[in-house]
Amino acid sequence: MSTRDTRVAGGRQAPREKGQGRRDQLEQVLPVFYEIGRALALGNNYDAVVKAVVKACTELTRSDTGSVLVVDPASGRLIHRIGHRLGKAERLISFVPGEGVAGWVVAHGEPASIADVRRDPRFAAKSGQRHRIRSLLCVPVRLRRKVVGVLTVTSPRIGAFSAPHTRLLLFLAAMVAVDLENARLEALASRDPLTGIANRRRLEEAIAASLDQARKSRSPVTVAILDLDHFKRINDRLGHPAGDQVLKQAVARWSQALRAVDLLARVGGEEFGLLLPGADAAHVTEIAERLRRQVGAEPFRTRGARINATVSIGVAVSARGRGTPEKLIASADRALYRAKRAGRDRVRVVRI
Incomplete structure (x- = not known):
């Protein structure tokens, strides 16, 4: 066999093997750069x-x-x-x-x-x-x-x-x-910098789009407002860094329980909004109860402290896409107020 077809003395690669190696590299790289080119286009x-x-x-x-x-x-x-x-x-x-x-x-x-x-x-x-x-x-x-x-x-x-x-x-x-x-x-205009999830502006845009779609498909749209109970006490007792950790850990727990189509947003302070397209009252009550339990199931951990917390949740269900984003959020807020007034750490649902 010719030395052109084998590895030569000293460990140098034979020309044919080098050429094959370069072709293999090209076959690996070209499809990847083709995808990037398509995205650029x-x-x-x-x-x-x-x-x-x-x-x-x-x-x-x-x-x-x-x-x-x-x-x-x-x-x-x-x-x-x-x-x-x-x-x-x-x-x-x-x-x-x-x-x-x-x-x-x-x-x-x-x-x-x-x-x-x-x-x-x-x-x-x-x-x-x-x-x-x-x-x-x-x-x-x-x-x-x-x-x-x-x-x-x-x-x-x-x-x-x-x-x-x-x-x-x-x-x-x-x-x-x-x-x-x-x-x-683009993302900063619609994302909460602390938690990385959507902000109120993004939530309202998504609710409007979901309502438009629901009116065509005659399907329900649900919005929930989640508010961590007595959150001010955490900030006052342990400081805002500890409060920030609780917010981020709560978001992480909730995100694992939601569907890909659901949108979780921070709408201010310790208050969060949740859009659940296509979810009816029975289904959304089950989801909301699961989110509520996830907060109280185990303490949040921050440096040097274990923090027990609960959440109250107000839910508004729009049958067949009725109403506006503002009306849906206001209705969920009223349901949240009922949950707070009833003793906190509970879910209340209204239909519009």
Whole structure:
């Protein structure tokens, strides 16, 4: 057999093997970049581009998860924007400025490749993490010399990432920077920065769209208002950071129990709104009771404290899409007031 067909002395790769290796790499990379190109062709669908890039990073580095976090300009907090293979609770994880590897990358503007997170003090384990993380790679996303977010991949294997992986993520981060910034600005207009869920504006828009659809399909639309009981006492006794932790943990518990079509929003303070399209009174009462039990079932854990809490829930059901978003929210508010007046930690339902 010719030396052209075998590995030559000294371990050098034969030309035919090198060529096959490059073709294999192209076959892996081209479909991924084709997906990114399709997303770019959609024009102003910024999320589609970011999703395609996060998926590309995850698959090309053979990672367990991939995500993009963006910097909230008001608080400096890093919040999840797009995730690939992440659970609901993991998508609610956020970092205060400077916290964790992601916070370090934003502060220093440099990539961080960690072979074993157990040996790196920058790594901050967060409640809600479902995937096992042993190594991670995090790179900054820059726009006009400003870090606007981070692109991260994780692996359950030690030492999963190399220098070529870092260069690949930096390349993809540069490609997606403008779309990420545009998506970030859109999201900030409709998202609560503390919990990462929708805000009141987004909820009202979604209720209006759901009512329009329900009038055509003659199906019900339900809105619930959830209010944590005596929440002011938590802030007064333990401070606002502890109160913030309770809010985020409550959102994480509720998010795991909701359907994909449901929309949970923070409408102010300790008050949350919930849109349940297509859910009738019987079904929504069951859901609301489950959400109520999830709050009181076990204490919330903050640094140095275990906090017991309850929630009161008011529910308004619109048969066949009757009413307006304002009327539906006002009706749910009245039902909430009845739950509070009846002793708190309970559900009340009204029909309109």
